[in-house]
Amino acid sequence: MHPGQQPPRPPAQPYPAPAYPGTGHWPAVPAAPHPAQAQQAGRTLAAQAEAYPYHRRPVYRPRLRWVASPPPGAWPRRRPAVREPYLGPPSYPVPPRWGFPNLVWRRPTAVPGTASDAVRPIDRIPVLSRSLVVVLWAFVVLATVAAGAEIWRYVLLVQSRESALSTSVVSFSDAFVVTAGLLTTILSLLPAGLSIWWLLVARLAAADELGEAPSRPQWQVLVGVLVPVVNLPMALSVVGELEHAVLRRSRAARPKPSRLVLVWWGAWLLNWVLLAVTIYWRFRDGVQALADSVVLIALTDLSAAGLAAVTALLVRQFSELLMPITGPKLRELRVLRVEGAPTPSRPARPATAPR
Numbered sequence: 255m256h257p258g259q260q261p262p263r264p265p266a267q268p269y270p271a272p273a274y275p276g277t278g279h280w281p282a283v284p285a286a287p288h289p290a291q292a293q294q295a296g297r298t299l300a301a302q303a304e305a306y307p308y309h310r311r312p313v314y315r316p317r318l319r320w321v322a323s324p325p326p327g328a329w330p331r332r333r334p335a336v337r338e339p340y341l342g343p344p345s346y347p348v349p350p351r352w353g354f355p356n357l358v359w360r361r362p363t364a365v366p367g368t369a370s371d372a373v374r375p376i377d378r379i380p381v382l383s384r385s386l387v388v389v390l391w392a393f394v395v396l397a398t399v400a401a402g403a404e405i406w407r408y409v410l411l412v413q414s415r416e417s418a419l420s421t422s423v424v425s426f427s428d429a430f431v432v433t434a435g436l437l438t439t440i441l442s443l444l445p446a447g448l449s450i451w452w453l454l455v456a457r458l459a460a461a462d463e464l465g466e467a468p469s470r471p472q473w474q475v476l477v478g479v480l481v482p483v484v485n486l487p488m489a490l491s492v493v494g495e496l497e498h499a500v501l502r503r504s505r506a507a508r509p510k511p512s513r514l515v516l517v518w519w520g521a522w523l524l525n526w527v528l529l530a531v532t533i534y535w536r537f538r539d540g541v542q543a544l545a546d547s548v549v550l551i552a553l554t555d556l557s558a559a560g561l562a563a564v565t566a567l568l569v570r571q572f573s574e575l576l577m578p579i580t581g582p583k584l585r586e587l588r589v590l591r592v593e594g595a596p597t598p599s600r601p602a603r604p605a606t607a608p609r
Contacts, residue, residue: 460499
């Protein structure tokens with residue numbers, strides 16, 4: 255052995271064979287010896303030369319896996335759920351503290367910042383049409399009352415030619431005429447403004463239903479309705495185009511106004527003509543001119559009431575055509591018999607088919 259050379263290691267001992275071949279089980283670990291015997295054995299082992307390093311001895315561990323499972327019948331069986339009878343809605347001795355939040359109704363698709371929160375023109379038609387119809391019928395009543403006040407004044411003028419009139423009756427008649435005339439003139443702006451608003455919204459709603467752009471821009475509609483003299487023929491075109499779009503007709507076809515639209519246009523022309531004649535007649539001098547102006551004002555009020563009534567009917571009909579049909583307006587139909595239908599052809603029945 256040369257200096258610096260390590261002594262050779264002893265050959266590795268093989269693992270001991272299992273005590274029970276074929277089973278893979280190792281022998282049981284013997285019991286711990288008595289302390290005196292362990293001390294004597296330790297002296298004997300210390301005197302002998304160790305053939306294998308103690309810290310390099312292999313550790314033999316049994317490859318066992320213990321699995322514990324409860325025996326059958328150890329766990330209690332589940333009882334089948336008994337279906338209880340329905341005893342009605344729940345009741346509480348006090349109001350429960352849970353529930354839906356106390357909020358107003360909101361649109362489920364109204365998301366701020368998106369296109370869903372914008373109100374479509376078709377959604378404004380029901381509320382706008384109901385409000386407009388109520389205002390128009392209220393104006394009809396007011397204009398009729400104003401016309402009645404003018405007619406009463408004319409009757410008093412006729413009676414004053416042959417006899418003297420009571421001062422209180424004349425004063426009351428003058429106050430009645432002035433009050434009714436001012437209210438009719440001032441409140442006529444409300445139905446006029448609402449009618450124009452409804453007209454613009456209805457045109458957009460009809461165009462959206464057709465999937466097309468409106469037939470004419472908004473400024474042309476405003477000019478054709480508001481500008482005097484121009485609005486006389488243009489009003490028929492605007493309302494006729496609206497009816498054409500509301501009925502879902504093709505734009506290639508020429509609009510044909512219905513009888514209701516023609517009646518409305520006639521009331522429109524009559525009202526504007528009487529208004530122009532009345533304004534012109536009021537500038538004339540003389541007693542007869544004053545008496546004639548009273549009659550013209552009464553006719554103008556009556557024509558305004560008629561125009562408002564026909565406009566209310568027109569607005570209601572167009573709004574119902576724009577909106578979908580509701581349930582109460584549908585009639586349940588039942589087939590009673592079929593007349594003039596061809597006899598259906600049926601194949602011959604096989605003899606083996608069951609009856």
